[in-house]
Amino acid sequence: MPPPPPSRAPAVGPPPPGAPLRAVGAALLNLTGLGLGYALLGRWTRAAVCWAATAVLLWAALPADPDGVPGGVLAGYLLVLVAAAADGARIALRSALGGAWRPVVAVGLGVVLLAVPTGGAVVYGSARNEAREQMLLDRLAAGDERVATASGRPFDAAKGEYERALDAYRALGEDHPGSRAAKLVPDRLKAYYDAVSTPYAEKRLCEAVAPLTYLRTLPDSVDEKLLGPLAAWPDEPLAASLYGCGVSRLGGPGGGGTELGELLRTFPGSASARQVGPAIGKRIKEQVAALEGAEPCAATEVLRGLGATASGLPDEGVKALRGDADKGVVDGVYACGVDQFEDEQFGAARTTLTDFARTYRSDGRARQARNIAIAAEIADDRPAAGKRLPPSKRPGGSRMELVISNDAPNAVEVLYTGPVTGTATLKACAGCERYSASEGPRRACGASGRDYPKARLRLPAGEYHFLYKHGTGATARVDSYSSGTKVQPGYTYTSCTYVIERSPFDLDLPQLPDSIRPALSPWGAGSSR
Numbered sequence: 001m002p003p004p005p006p007s008r009a010p011a012v013g014p015p016p017p018g019a020p021l022r023a024v025g026a027a028l029l030n031l032t033g034l035g036l037g038y039a040l041l042g043r044w045t046r047a048a049v050c051w052a053a054t055a056v057l058l059w060a061a062l063p064a065d066p067d068g069v070p071g072g073v074l075a076g077y078l079l080v081l082v083a084a085a086a087d088g089a090r091i092a093l094r095s096a097l098g099g100a101w102r103p104v105v106a107v108g109l110g111v112v113l114l115a116v117p118t119g120g121a122v123v124y125g126s127a128r129n130e131a132r133e134q135m136l137l138d139r140l141a142a143g144d145e146r147v148a149t150a151s152g153r154p155f156d157a158a159k160g161e162y163e164r165a166l167d168a169y170r171a172l173g174e175d176h177p178g179s180r181a182a183k184l185v186p187d188r189l190k191a192y193y194d195a196v197s198t199p200y201a202e203k204r205l206c207e208a209v210a211p212l213t214y215l216r217t218l219p220d221s222v223d224e225k226l227l228g229p230l231a232a233w234p235d236e237p238l239a240a241s242l243y244g245c246g247v248s249r250l251g252g253p254g255g256g257g258t259e260l261g262e263l264l265r266t267f268p269g270s271a272s273a274r275q276v277g278p279a280i281g282k283r284i285k286e287q288v289a290a291l292e293g294a295e296p297c298a299a300t301e302v303l304r305g306l307g308a309t310a311s312g313l314p315d316e317g318v319k320a321l322r323g324d325a326d327k328g329v330v331d332g333v334y335a336c337g338v339d340q341f342e343d344e345q346f347g348a349a350r351t352t353l354t355d356f357a358r359t360y361r362s363d364g365r366a367r368q369a370r371n372i373a374i375a376a377e378i379a380d381d382r383p384a385a386g387k388r389l390p391p392s393k394r395p396g397g398s399r400m401e402l403v404i405s406n407d408a409p410n411a412v413e414v415l416y417t418g419p420v421t422g423t424a425t426l427k428a429c430a431g432c433e434r435y436s437a438s439e440g441p442r443r444a445c446g447a448s449g450r451d452y453p454k455a456r457l458r459l460p461a462g463e464y465h466f467l468y469k470h471g472t473g474a475t476a477r478v479d480s481y482s483s484g485t486k487v488q489p490g491y492t493y494t495s496c497t498y499v500i501e502r503s504p505f506d507l508d509l510p511q512l513p514d515s516i517r518p519a520l521s522p523w524g525a526g527s528s529r
Contacts, residue, residue, distance in 0.1 A: 136172055136181035143168035144188065151195040155211040162196060162214075166222070173226040186228060193230050200237045205244035209259065212238040236270070239263060243272035247279045251287065251302035255309040264314050277318045280310050284321060288328040291335045297352075300332030334365050338389065341376050346386055350376040368392050371421040378415050378467040382482040385465035390421040395460045400487050402459055405452040407432050407445045407498040410470050414455065414497075418464035418487070424455035426497065434499045445496035452496075461489045468497055 146165035150158035169192065173185040194201070196215055200208035216234040224231045246259035264273050284306050290299035307325030310318050337353035340346075353373040357366045371390040379386030406412050406426035414424045429452055435443055445452055467482045487493065 133180050136176055136179045139168050140172060140181040140184060140188065143172075144191075147188075147192055147195050151198060155196070155199070155207070155214075159214065162192075165192065166218070170222050170226070174223055185226065189227060189230055193233065197234070197237060200241055203244075205241040206248065206259075208241040209238070209245055212241055235267065239267040239270040239272040242267075243275060243279075246276075247283075250280060250283050250309060251305040255305050257309040257312045260309070261313050264318075268315075276313070277315065277321065280306060280318060280321050281324065284324050284328060288324075288331070291328065291332050296332055296335035296339050300329055300336050303328040303332055330360055330363065333360075334363075334369060337369060337372060341372055341379075341386065341389060344379075344383070344386055346376040346380040346383075349373070350380065371417070374415050374421050374423060375417040375465075378417055378465050378482060381467055382465050382484065384484060385417055385467075385482075390417050391419060395419050395462075397460055398489055399458040399460055400489065400491055400493060402457040402487070402493040402495060404455045404457070404495045404497065405445045406454070407452055407496055408470065409433065409499070412497045413469040415467040415469065416457070416459075416464055419460040419462035422457075424457060426455050427453040429453055432498075434501045437500050440498055440500045444498035459487050461487050463487075466495075470499070 143165040146161045146168070150161035150165070153161075155162075169185050169188055172179065172181045176182050193215060196211045197208065198211075199205075200212060212234045216238055219227060219231045242259045242263035246256035246263065249256035249259070260276050263270070264276060267273050284303065287299045287302045287306065290296070290302075293299070303325050307322045307329065310321040310325060313319060333352060333356045337349050337356060340349035340352055350373045353369040353376070356363075357369040357373065360366055368390070375385055375390050404414055404424065404426060406429050409428055409432045411428045412426045414426065416422060416424075429450075431450070432452075463484065463486050465482065465484045485493075
């Protein structure tokens with residue numbers, strides 16, 4: 001009976017029979033990462049090293065991470081496997097294993113067991129891909145959450161959140177086009193556009209302009225293939241919003257010119273742009289009609305705004321509407337002044353109608369505007385003068401003469417209103433002096449031989465109101481003075497203006513009542529200061 005083979009190959013001499021096949025089997029078994037080649041050779045310490053290396057790899061790899069196993073760990077592990085395979089093959093060449101079947105079984109088992117790390121790598125790759133998909137889905141969900149948060153806030157405050165959500169969608173769609181998350185991005189972008197354009201959907205058109213303008217710029221930063229039909233969608237809603245917002249502001253604060261100008265420049269051929277001219281024209285007609293209503297002053301201001309808006313728009317047909325508005329303004333200013341007079345806003349009426357007469361000199365109403373302004377100035381001091389508008393036509397019939405003399409050392413402007421309205425100016429009286437309250441009515445205009453400055457008025461009969469305004473040469477201590485009287489047919493009237501010195505105790509002195517005489521009736525027009 002032959003002796004059994006030695007447990008190890010001799011240190012020297014030729015390899016034992018079947019050594020190459022044993023070397024291949026040991027190498028394959030060690031490549032599995034399970035250290036089975038060393039176990040077959042009885043090298044348990046070396047086998048333990050393989051097991052430890054595999055344990056380290058599993059610790060680093062599990063659970064599966066989207067980034068996979070760190071490159072250094074994987075390279076180190078592969079180096080250990082290659083070294084173990086080479087070392088196992090070297091030892092097997094010098095070792096003899098019991099039984100002729102062992103080398104063949106070892107090779108077969110090594111080939112079979114290589115499927116373990118290979119399959120593990122495949123499974124791990126699948127797990128890593130799933131982890132990556134889940135990570136991308138988490139990013140998608142984070143973008144959705146940002147959109148949900150932003151949708152409940154005004155666009156200006158929420159714009160940053162919207163932009164960060166868009167960055168997430170764009171990165172998923174452009175950088176990970178084959179992922180499950182990327183396939184969901186088109187639906188998310190549709191929801192994104194719906195959220196941003198909520199003001200438009202809710203017909204808050206002025207609020208919709210900014211978010212729709214933002215959406216219209218997205219094709220500059222996002223691939224149009226990713227956006228699809230959404231790339232061109234904002235154009236029509238933005239045009240409609242610019243129109244609706246601009247028209248709602250016509251004649252008011254802002255005037256609507258900014259929005260309508262943007263519409264005509266950006267979408268000149270749109271249906272909304274074609275409506276701008278008719279909308280402004282309609283609004284002008286409405287305000288012209290409103291001049292006959294209860295608020296002509298307000299309607300006039302709206303017409304001014306409409307004219308300014310029309311003239312500033314980049315469309316010649318719309319610009320031409322300025323002329324219609326300006327015509328309405330002319331009528332409106334006059335109607336406004338009359339309305340102010342009738343509402344006893346005499347100071348405002350005087351300013352409005354004086355400006356009208358000065359600005360529109362060729363208008364047929366300029367003369368009447370001046371008359372109403374005169375009456376308003378008198379009425380501001382003497383309200384009875386504002387009970388009715390001055391007649392627009394001069395009355396016929398006889399006229400009585402009123403001669404006004406000036407015994408004041410300063411010029412005097414006389415305003416009067418009644419059946420006729422007008423003004424007269426008296427020059428300062430050279431050498432005339434101020435009187436005391438007691439001597440004024442007795443001495444005024446009584447110096448013989450003195451040529452007092454005079455104004456002669458021919459007045460139809462009726463009730464008159466006068467305002468004497470002391471002009472050039474008067475000090476701040478000289479007051480204007482108003483009075484009223486009735487002019488009757490068949491009489492000649494005189495009036496004298498003079499200045500009364502203020503009391504040394506700085507007290508206002510009472511005015512003497514006007515004295516009327518049947519034939520020659522002077523009414524005293526003096527001043528209390």
